[in-house]
Amino acid sequence: MTATDTDTGAAPLDDGFRPLRVAAIDHDTDDSVVVTFDRGDQRLRFEHGQHLTLRREFDGVELRRSYSICSRAPDGPLRVAIRRVPGGVFSTWASTELQVGDEIDALPPLGHFTHRIDPAVARSYAALAAGSGITPILSIVSTILAAEPLSQVSLLYVNRTSRSAMLLDELLDVRDRHLGRLSIAFAFTREDTGGDLLSGRPDRQRVEHWIDAGFLPADADHAFLCGPIELTTDVREALVEAGLPIDRIHREIFTTKQQGTATLAPQEISEDSVAVATGRATLHGRTTEFDLYEGDSVLDAVQRVRPDAPFSCRSGVCSTCQAVVVDGAVDMAVNYGLTDDEVGRGYVLTCQSTPTTDHVDVDYDT
Ligand SMILES: Cc1cc2nc3c(=O)[nH]c(=O)nc-3n(C[C@H](O)[C@H](O)[C@H](O)COP(=O)(O)OP(=O)(O)OC[C@H]3O[C@@H](n4cnc5c(N)ncnc54)[C@H](O)[C@@H]3O)c2cc1C
Ligand code: FES
Known part of the structure; x- marks a missing residue:
């Protein structure tokens, strides 16, 4: 090696x-x-x-x-x-x-589940939080309300029941501090709210009703969605159909049933391992050469020679392992962490990447 x-x-x-x-x-x-x-x-x-x-x-x-x-x-x-x-x-x-x-x-x-704040603009925002997805949404909503005094936010917060809603006091406190600028609708999947729209399974039809009813305004300047992959995919598609450009829709998911090439640690290399490519990784200002074996992701191969390689989920969600491909090419098994724009600029999730060329150079410092 x-x-x-x-x-x-x-x-x-x-x-x-x-x-x-x-x-x-x-x-x-x-x-x-x-x-x-x-x-x-x-x-x-x-x-x-x-x-x-x-x-x-x-x-x-x-x-x-x-x-x-x-x-x-x-x-x-x-x-x-x-x-x-x-x-x-x-x-x-x-x-x-x-x-x-x-x-x-x-x-x-x-992380990239963020955007550029502009204190001078009057924007409207749509936000969807489901379950623990409220965590980044609370940060986003409270930052926008504090830093963009002319902007307003419509938040739809989906939970199983009212008892399971996380960070509720903090959220209501933010609403009270910015009177009239944060509207919150609560939907419950296992609790009757007395109306069809905000109780029951959040299927595609119900998502479209939420948009029609203005809980998630499709004429927003930006939308932030955090929750299960199925729900956020439905909401994103329905918002796009209702006219919101996809590049204004920001999404974060925490987990996916599809594990991509998730592994806990790189495979052990033996005499039988088949080398398929070579590579170079630049990380913390140092460039190190590595070999890739059959079954390796780029992260696996880099990690074997650079234990300081950054990673977390190893399943294409968190983007901790991102790097820019500066030479050669890779295929990504799944990508839930990078935007189309970032992919266009050469970023890849190294935990999901396998080379399609004999040699690949990646730069983690860019
Ligand atoms: C960018 C990002 C931000 C996150 N932010 C938060 C946060 O603010 N608060 C928070 O509580 N979690 C958050 N998570 C999820 C968190 O990182 C862990 O995945 C979660 O806490 C489960 O880890 P674990 O070790 O307890 O479960 P594991 O031992 O890894 O998994 C046990 C089982 O639970 C399933 N599972 C894993 N995660 C979830 C999940 N989130 N929901 C349902 N089933 C799951 C697994 O598929 C597995 O079957 C975030 C994830 C990402 C990628
Ligand atoms: S380690 Fe999370 S996307 Fe690669």
């Missing part, structure tokens, strides 16, 4: 993680907690809609998980809200065992 470094004058190997100290844990719904971190000396700034990548070892296996920052950007409290997923390793630990004073490793805030 080749592992040659160039530009050895670079800083020592640093995988970008820094410890964050837990300053407060507040119980939210029956199955979720709100975790606030001390910023310490690190003046960590974030953009609305971005997330933290947290990592911890469980029985000797390192897990990395992303959690959206749910407060106002750029300098609100560094806070995430974590819902316990049944059988979920990280979320169960975080919501039952994590204590004030604990330290947890985190990457600096990342």
